[in-house]
Amino acid sequence: MVTYTLKRLGAALLTLLIIMAITFFLMNAIPGSPFLTEKSTPQQIALANAKYGLDKPLIIQLKNYVVNYLKGDLGTSLKMQEGTPVRDIIFHQGKFVLSIKLGLISLAVAVIIGIPLGCIAAYNRGTWLDGFLRVMTTVGVAIPGFVLATLLLASLAVKLHVLPTNSGQLTDFKSYIMPILSMSFYYVCYVAKLTRTSMLDAINQDYIRTARAKGVKTKMIVLKHALRNSLIPVITYLGPVTAGIITGSFVVESTFQIPGLGKYYVQCVMSRDYPVIMATTVVLSALVIFMNLVVDIAYKIVDPRITLTNKED
């Protein structure tokens, strides 16, 4: 287990390096410069380029990024908050924490509501309840988050005045409802669908019949035998989703004017703030990689048949 984790961490570092390279070349491929404004003269731009090392050959610039990152230096912002260390922008202005917070709440909602919904649908297979849930989840995975967000804003906040319109401020419980709902609804539905399918698969297995022959109560059969055996696909899905829910929140953040990392990220790309783009990408990638590692280790806990190493016993 330890060697496996270490190996995976090594692979993760390599992956991050590749991501850095790709991001670097991609953002340099976009035309424009962080210093390009209507007033700036070519001399000023050249001066600024020289100051931040943007006049050097690309490969040297990339090397500088990598070396600095290994030292833990993420650079300083060129445009958005000129001169501020990127590390402070990401971690110390509440953006990252806010995005993570929103993401984790949405994820928790997806798991806490999605899995039971899936169980209920599977358990009541073929009834009206199952039919209703199936329609709901299908609609849910078909509606994009920004459509739902807009619809919620227009109906609940503007027309009915049930919820505050300034939900981006996230001051009280009420202001969380719409952003969380629009972020998690898709995932609730998807998790419910996945759980239902794998649950139905598990319910028809022989060992469920064995449990029944032992005299295990139906409720316990569902909770203990069927659910545990049907969680693998859900966990597989949850890994990337955890990262996706956090990184992909920028649409919802923009709609509700939530000052999170997602919204900031989009603005940085718009203004070619290279160091911030790079740092945000690396941080979010690291998050995705880390979540995948967590999922792989979680497999082992849920399913003892899975061996993490190739070693033969």
Place this chain on the structure above:
Amino acid sequence: MEERKKLLEIENLKKYFPVKAGFGKKQYVQAVESVNYFIYEGETLGLVGESGCGKTTLGRTTIRLYEPTSGRIVFDGEPIYDSEKKIAVPMLPYRRKMQIIFQDPSASLDPRMTVGEIVGEALDIHGLFQGKAERRERINQLLDEVGLNTEHSNRFPHEFSGGQQQRIGIARALAVEPQFIVCDEPISALDVSIQSQVINMLEDLQAEKGLTYLFIAHDISVVRHISNRIGVMYLGSMVELGESYELCNHPIHPYTKTLLSAVPIPDPVKTRSRQRQLLEGEIPSPINPPSGCRFHTRCPYATERCKQEFPKLKEYGPGHYAACHLLEQGGI
């Protein structure tokens, strides 16, 4: 013949499974159709028949793992199911008395549970121990009884071979100290070399604990070896039931005769001189089974009556039952 105690009596047991057949139409797979049989305490009743003839369904319906469509089940003098009197007792206390060993040992064990948990769960449900020490001791004792090591209790089912997995399945069934065990093709998923080990173990356990078995198999030579009496099924109905020796040597139902003539004899001289009776056609679908006697479409002796009337199981010799109109009229 002395009066022996009947542990289990089944009367007119039916089990239909609904199948969808297009819009609004509901059809049923008539998996078990009006089956009557009984099992004496301490004996082994073998159940044979082709694949898909309802042996497994009958076994599972007998212990109400499937809820019967109609009929009557009496266990140890107590009716546990009676569709006419609307009796359907809670099964929990009976799960202790009636157990089942499944065909596919690897699929019938929960892959997320250790062997100890699998065996222990049955103990937990029925509260068969006091304190953790007794529980562990009981699990070890059960594993020992089926020829497994006590260290095996911390391992998972996939770490074992097929034969060992079936032993776990047997230990699990024995955990609640049942009186009656349905052995649902317990050896057909195993290698031939392992089959005899498991069969011998089942026989030893029976002698030791006075167990009663319903032994389901499609291999009549295995059933003949282990059973005191044998029941033969065809397309959901019981066609013949009798003492093993009597049934194998003097079958009276036309289906049993053809079935037995298909059993290979390890003697080339006898095989050559033997007349094999071959049946024509395929086994009909249980969704739309033939009217009357279900065997009439393939029976070489079928009459007009066979096409219309479902034959009842009647006694034609001491303890030798068969369901055939022709026998009523004096034989074939």
